Amino acid sequence: MRDPWNAFMPYPGSDVRHAAIGPLSGFRLAVKDLFDVAGYPTAAGNAAVLAASGIKTSTAPLVQTLLDAGACFVGKTNTDELAYSLVGGNIHFGMPINPRDPDLIPGGSSSGSAVAVAAGLADIGLGTDTSGSIRLPAAVNGLIGWRPTHGSLDNRALRPLAPSFDVPGFMTKSLEPMAAVMSAVGMPAANDRTPSILIPEDIFATIDDAVTDEMIASLRSNGMAVREVGSISSLSLDELAWAFTTILQREAWESNRSLFERSPQAIAPDIAARLLTGSLLNGGEVQEASRIREHFSREIGRLFAENVLVALPTLAVRPPGRDTAPQCLATFRSACIKLLCLSGLSSCPQLTFPIARPGGNISLSLFGKRGADRMLVDVAQRLRVE
Template structure:
């Protein structure tokens, strides 16, 4: 890493190697932290896994998404911690340790983009790049009190980045404020393909909001209550459980093709949590995948029809603030399943989602979000910054 001190354990302790960036550009003066799934010239890439780190050669090229930020003037300050193989939501790596959540040190930071979120929240970087498959930018942004974006699926190149689940993987960003996030997103995303709508058409997803408890709902209402959004329902037949189960199956099928060959070839030990997800993926078959895609296809089409060109969902990110790092195992299991029933909406529909700080619960951050039409990422960021900045 290229910083002198890392009090929140955000960065991998690689020997420092200078990474060139443009002298002038729209991101000049901003420090960049890079999740250790992306190739950066002069550094190894661990994927949060000791065996992968031992096998990794020093990279000779930088991933295009990272290079774009460097070419715009951002200054690289280090590679950041991730959950092992990026296949988790909490930011607790059994091998390399867990970053501290600067906004609530006794709580989990969220993952798998834990280090990038922690670095930005601690002021050690101004921009963090991470990946979001099931919520790995959105959950840490909510937990650490940050602005963040999961882009439209496929909008940002993932060349030179570890693949977990190709039909869900995206490259996302963190920042402490809307302006910085918009500056970085302008570089990474380029212009939207369609003209920006004149104004958003606000939609309240009642079946998502109904999953919040009273305290969480109070924050939601304090931020969104006066807007007068049209109430809508989103979940397919079978409700949130059916959508989440289809997500689990499709992610598992993707991971069978991408990650399980590495696990099998190395015979790596599997940490708690990862072992369960690997076991679930192993028993899936083509019929399971077809059934899950039969849920995803109509759901994504229905979301596209609902949003049109100007619809914006006023959506929860997850159902609660981050829990304590020393929580019992049952808390870990229950939280993930409940959180994913909300996070799966944008992921299954391949839509952009912008997260912003909304309040606190028992001293810990709780974020809210906007979900917009496919390809509307830059417009959606502008809407979030215009209506919901502090």
């Protein structure tokens, strides 16, 4: 397969069989190179991990479920190193090219899966989302992105980054294949009660006013009950982002400590610096971050008991160019984490999708209670998202 977008890892092909008939028949599947697939190595975006990998003899259960449902495997995809970034760059294997706008970053860390779908090389992009690694590249590439309820999908034979936040998830060009994927992986059907949609004023205040107006107008134009609220939490976005980042850094260090201590020179300097930051956190900081997470989870649980969904802008700022200076990329990541951390801290699902606006699409998200994954798609269909 010709891949001018650098979406796929350059591995020799190996026969990966799939069911001839099933709910995913006819759909091509691209798999992030964090999941084991029999006949292929798993590099996790790092040359040292690739060298130590060997050829896997079994396939991750979630990938096998998709194959058994009829999806056709078309390759393993590029990822940010150790899945520890939101940008899409990789010093070992290169940055995939954003088919929607080649001058912009592709977003990460599920960069290759997003680019494969956006470029028409795959219909389903399997990735992972820890701090936004599906939602952000989906937004940048104009795709539907689904971060499932934490713990709802099988994550065996998947290389971890921060286990209490890591989830496998998917990207598609439209809602039809996303709904089919949800059925294939066993997500329960939504109840028949139509939820209302909350618009948190403090969150929408963080983005451009014109974009806010267009998002809210899009929500109100479809006849659903929509109401604005001041906030969904007593905690500020800064406090939530700090708690999320603290826990993420500690868990990322623990997941990659052996690699760092064995081959620190094999890790890109910016990734190594973030790992080292996680190693220096003290117990008090992590304990306070965990307390904030628990408090926020309780608040969100009470909120979602009222049969509501929360509408969110997916990104806080416009995606930067692929040649943007590292410090500016770090600023971009920090801004985006303030919005992307909410579903991670609460373990709740989020669905990201493009909505039309003059001058190009923008990305909106629906955020719901644990287990409400199918409801997010049902509501998006009512909003006529395609």
